[in-house]
Amino acid sequence: MMTDTGRLGAALEAKLRATPTAALSAQLRRRGIDNSSIDGVHALLPGTVLVGTAKTIRYLPLREDLFAQVGGGQNAQKRAFDAVLPGEVIVIEARGVTDAATLGDILSFRALARGAAGIVTDGGVRDHDAVAAIGLPVFAASAHPAVLGRRHVPWDADLTIGCGGTTVQPGDVIAGDGDGVIVIPRAMAEDVVDAALAQEAEDQWIAARVRDGHPLAGLFPLDADWRARFEADTAAAGA
Amino acid sequence: MMTDTGRLGAALEAKLRATPTAALSAQLRRRGIDNSSIDGVHALLPGTVLVGTAKTIRYLPLREDLFAQVGGGQNAQKRAFDAVLPGEVIVIEARGVTDAATLGDILSFRALARGAAGIVTDGGVRDHDAVAAIGLPVFAASAHPAVLGRRHVPWDADLTIGCGGTTVQPGDVIAGDGDGVIVIPRAMAEDVVDAALAQEAEDQWIAARVRDGHPLAGLFPLDADWRARFEADTAAAGA
């Protein structure tokens, strides 16, 4: 059930960076995947764009005896940050718990040093302002000063996990922007992004007509007449 | 039960723009309306001010058979955006659901082209950064990449609806700023805004005294002595 965790390749990554998550999400829905979003998270800095493949970490609810056994020292969390590969996004299952952090600035520096593409956690971040200043794309559910041991036991990595209400497999494509974060199965990514870019071109053409004062009726979505005009314009532009 | 949906007139609109929602809300409370706020929404851009009259749209919870019948094409949502009049605020009932969008950039452009005063939704917005850049006042509960069909069936328009925990009738006055969004019955609007402006003048005079170091006791609210001084100052200023 593991998929390839290798890098995406420059061409696919570039296309993904150029595509809004809203467009990608719409294409996933057309392919039967409605639950593609990691809900309840936002970028620490406005304007952040995130693209990479998932490397997963799973935290479990605090149980004091288990935390005493495996919570400290070089725990599962730190082993994962030491092992993250260039282009990977660390995705942390924190059960949507907002009143404890799941990482701080030192781990963010380590991810950056390893070439990670970013971090997504449905829990909190401590050292919020310091982490935001590092320049690594980080999406989280909250800022909170407490260490993870207040609510979590860092348990294992590289498993399929739940995060923000959807499921993330190691190697899934992760894309984030101002609308949030979505998960794209690796095998679908090329097809989804190409279709999304095509739809974006159409939507931008429609938007230009709407700005000119045309009504939505017939235009959005395109009826036959409008589609003919769109295709003519596109052909002319490409000529 | 329908009230006039016409424009507010330049004078009333200007007064409303000059008055904080906090002041308007306080006057509504004095007139027996405590539930005047659309809660859980915020402007996409800080500093946004919104004034207009309500045009309502109602979304219902997703039921797949009903969405298949009426969700796509020129649905109730798009018909309403095509019909919005200058000065109207589109108000969407989305039951506070944050994990799907209720509109995106193309519809926002259409609202702008029609001269709409703004949009309020107690659901999500997709293409968040693009919508924010358009320059139309938009208040929403969340950003989310998913299309409305993930959670909603766009159903009808121009009914009295619930939004953010209060009730909105077509033609109600809608006012929004950094404190949120409130609803003012059209027939009360002139009286409420005049009283609010008068109170604002008084509050600003009080604030100046407070900044000078006077205690709140007697001053806020004004007792007889302080009121005499306030009235003297006001008379002097107006002389």
Add this chain to the structure above:
Amino acid sequence: MMTDTGRLGAALEAKLRATPTAALSAQLRRRGIDNSSIDGVHALLPGTVLVGTAKTIRYLPLREDLFAQVGGGQNAQKRAFDAVLPGEVIVIEARGVTDAATLGDILSFRALARGAAGIVTDGGVRDHDAVAAIGLPVFAASAHPAVLGRRHVPWDADLTIGCGGTTVQPGDVIAGDGDGVIVIPRAMAEDVVDAALAQEAEDQWIAARVRDGHPLAGLFPLDADWRARFEADTAAAGA
């Protein structure tokens, strides 16, 4: 059960201002206090730093007969703002209720005029943009236009209260930044901040090594070898 509400003294205050709440929180946890954070609040302005000692106010749930008796005029809220001392932080128990304000601009001006160090409320703020502009550190759970009487009866002051899921005693040290707000028992404050500053120095040294590409294993936390290097560096720097 009352502790000293006097000022912190310039030296302690300066050390607290220089220390992130994340570092203070970690030291409190080492001393057995895991519930030190006031959760669900954020600064009205990014970059806000708050340090002071707590002066508490308690609001109770709205009961119309009690509000009629004590809600208006020079109520418990206003008496407390008139009495706040330089260096004190007003901390308001509002039960996490976000759909009404617990203070507005006039009271914020009064706190500023009295020399208060700031305000923390687990309820809402009205006149949000005006309050943010005053320059007083204010942490709140929400912005909302409604006056407190929509949900609260301002009841008493200077009691031990609950706020944001922890307990605050008059005289407790309050510290806030981008990660949130924490409460430090007055008697522990000197010890906690000194330990936090020492840990910060160590963490910054570790962060520099991580930026240089060293793995977390052995380094974070420091094993014996790395600690020797850290101590050598520190000694050299201090030489």
Add this chain to the structure above:
Amino acid sequence: MMTDTGRLGAALEAKLRATPTAALSAQLRRRGIDNSSIDGVHALLPGTVLVGTAKTIRYLPLREDLFAQVGGGQNAQKRAFDAVLPGEVIVIEARGVTDAATLGDILSFRALARGAAGIVTDGGVRDHDAVAAIGLPVFAASAHPAVLGRRHVPWDADLTIGCGGTTVQPGDVIAGDGDGVIVIPRAMAEDVVDAALAQEAEDQWIAARVRDGHPLAGLFPLDADWRARFEADTAAAGA
């Protein structure tokens, strides 16, 4: 968009009474309807079974001026209870608000006298024990002493509404039991119940094999061998 609100007919009603909502829900899912349940409601009395067609009432959030206009006297709620037909289920949209009632004993008596099949509300019931004793199937989200005016304005009836997270149209089939309440589009009802009864027969045959100690593998769902045995047994029983 209105469908027939007439009675179901004795045969269909009898089949629906004999079929668990779990079985009906599974058949709806196979036909593409996953959002068929009215969530968050339970029967006032254990063992209650409910079958009928929907008659809808819509409450809006309390706004004091609107409540003053239409909340009292022979309001929309009472008109609907006076008009309910035999075999109809009154379904109330109360936005999941649990801290006010949406009906009490007198209205329940009226529904019984009119021959209503039952009541479903995603709000509260007052006179809980008295209503439970009446013998009418009632599903609600809570018991609460307050009248509806604490949170609601009874607004209109016989519209398509939202209730418990799904959408209900006048004339939809409503079925309830210990698992909750589901909504079946009228045109699908005969097909859905027949398929559900067939599946129930199969499931009961499987359950008997499981009680005898057979593993689930191959048996649930039936593989080809087990299906042959099931069909042989069924044929024998019908012979």
Add this chain to the structure above:
Amino acid sequence: MMTDTGRLGAALEAKLRATPTAALSAQLRRRGIDNSSIDGVHALLPGTVLVGTAKTIRYLPLREDLFAQVGGGQNAQKRAFDAVLPGEVIVIEARGVTDAATLGDILSFRALARGAAGIVTDGGVRDHDAVAAIGLPVFAASAHPAVLGRRHVPWDADLTIGCGGTTVQPGDVIAGDGDGVIVIPRAMAEDVVDAALAQEAEDQWIAARVRDGHPLAGLFPLDADWRARFEADTAAAGA
């Protein structure tokens, strides 16, 4: 602000026991008190009726240093149970926290031995089945095995507190049944219960007419014709 905490007297207590909380709540609303209910609590045993005057206890959120100082031994909780008077209802402020208990069987026995009228807590109860079996009316928000120290510091008693979203003063009248628990200001209790009993008589007469098949229109509430018939019947019955 303290009201008399003495017993209610046999006559008032008997009338309160005979009156549903729904009827009392409606009378409080007519007198301007909409927030009279302690929400989110239910009786441990169906059919429980509770009447008495409030004795309050306040728990604060767990802070480990404060719990160490005052949580154990003869704490504020136990002192209050040792001091409760006959006819008093112990009302505990537990901030609606359901994942820890606020009392168990030994304290319930103590309340019973002291002649307390019952217990209301907006937190949990441990030894749930044992407490239910004692025969004392107990309303709580949950059952939970953990001791109070998991989430609370028992702090003080006999203050005005918040409980279940309303405010309770020592000496307030507390009434509970299948609809929940309400708070009646002591000075209003006689008037409220008398009006509620009168309304109950009217409602029962209306209910009888409804059972006979009369429509609600004109009958509920009574118009002039129906009121004349009601008064005639009442006079005849009393003759």
Add this chain to the structure above:
Amino acid sequence: MMTDTGRLGAALEAKLRATPTAALSAQLRRRGIDNSSIDGVHALLPGTVLVGTAKTIRYLPLREDLFAQVGGGQNAQKRAFDAVLPGEVIVIEARGVTDAATLGDILSFRALARGAAGIVTDGGVRDHDAVAAIGLPVFAASAHPAVLGRRHVPWDADLTIGCGGTTVQPGDVIAGDGDGVIVIPRAMAEDVVDAALAQEAEDQWIAARVRDGHPLAGLFPLDADWRARFEADTAAAGA
């Protein structure tokens, strides 16, 4: 990290059955484990007692592509029910999602046939009344008609999981009653139950004194004098 999943042995099981979860929970707290409870679940039938060792199943959030791959047929859920051993309790991680079922009657029959000690799920149960009638101890968060595929992908088994806010390892001791469900590390179980039984004996002796009218002060917890009397009584009873 796996612990022994073998049966508990008759003696330990009998002691656990005789001990309330409240007493066990208190002993765990004394040993530093405060997070021992699976919160938000209740027995389908009042009076249910559950004792066994954990066999875990993990469901992940619905993602339609993954459900299509592994959701149907002999999935992870059914394999686990086919493999459960006598004395084991099936514990399901369902992330507290209440609006879909996680099992129904056929799987409950299978668990019974395999000799399972019971089932705990922090999700829903379908065929609620049928499952309750089977006689197997089942604790769940809700009843719901929908199959698991509405919200879940059944993923794997026999891992350490989160359930109801705590962590459960395969082989952990699970105990449930009217207060809820707790988790006891296997290696601590004997010690915890013996201490709990001893404390129960002491508490029952205290309860008897309280029923006789003795105040809590000095008695609960026992001071030196009362402890001497308790020990004398115990010695006499044992003589």
